Amino acid sequence: MDLKTKALLLSIGRVQLSRPQDGGQPSTAGPGAGESSVFFQSGRRLVRLSVVDRSPLSLEVRGDEALISLQGRAISRGRMVEPLLHSPGQAYITVSERCIYDCRFCAVPRLKGGVKSHQRVVEMVKEANATGRLESISLTSGTEVSPQLEGERVAALVCDLKQFGVPIGVSVNPFPGVNRMLYDAGADEVKYNLETPDRILFSRVCPGLSYQEIMDALEEAVELFGENHVFSNLLVGLGESDQSLRQGMDELTDRGVLPILRAAYPHPLRLDEVDITRPSAERLLELARYLRMRLDQKGLDGRLALTGCYCCTGCDLVPGRDL
Known part of the structure; x- marks a missing residue:
């Protein structure tokens, strides 16, 4: 391929x-x-x-x-x-399968899934570790009650999961103090999803979330976790322009953040709420090549990522691995 x-x-x-x-x-x-x-x-x-x-x-x-x-x-x-848990080589676990936020492209608020107990998550990682194929752990989570309570829940998990001796990445909705909390718990990497760099579009598709708060959390995270260990999804296909995506990549890479260009997914549960156009192969290639250029200019390297999407590569064209 x-x-x-x-x-x-x-x-x-x-x-x-x-x-x-x-x-x-x-x-x-x-x-x-x-x-x-x-x-x-x-x-x-x-x-x-x-x-x-x-x-x-x-x-x-x-x-x-x-x-x-x-x-x-x-x-x-x-x-x-065969994936280990959602991803080859990774225990990629969604802790809270529900969310108080209602991002228009996301199915989680509509599905209203369960919330895994602390014990259940640890058991899942133990089972994954027993296969001999566990290379890293990625914890992602919706927001069941509040970002603060979700952060505390995940931080407690990170503390217990350090026993397995593999890198741990975390993706949650950020809030003031989240980086220090996760860093002190032992997390190796974090991901806060900006979703779209178009601020007007962001306000429409991510009601209730703060663009600036996410950007501030990403910038602060690089100071603690270091370059090449902080990530953010940028969705392609929500109606944004390529110029806005390139500007978003510029802003993130200027701060030492590794952007993830993710083709927007028109989920059946949200078809009437947001206009999503799956990006063409040509558009994905052009944007991925621009991202690779920006990473090279800034001395960033996706191959140094320890967890998550830059390691998996299944959903994206990943600089440093695919191109």
């Missing part, structure tokens, strides 16, 4: 299986929550695709080999990769 083929697969984002037994693992995180997905690897590149009943992409597994076709024409051969 070359770079253009991966960009094409990400631009479509969905695949139908030739047989139900070919795989599919449900997601509990973010815009794609509630839907199943598969991980497909070809060469050194990995892609994660949502499983649907109808798609121009089809996946067929033949023994140890997997084949992805576009409208009946084979475009990539590889193999299926």
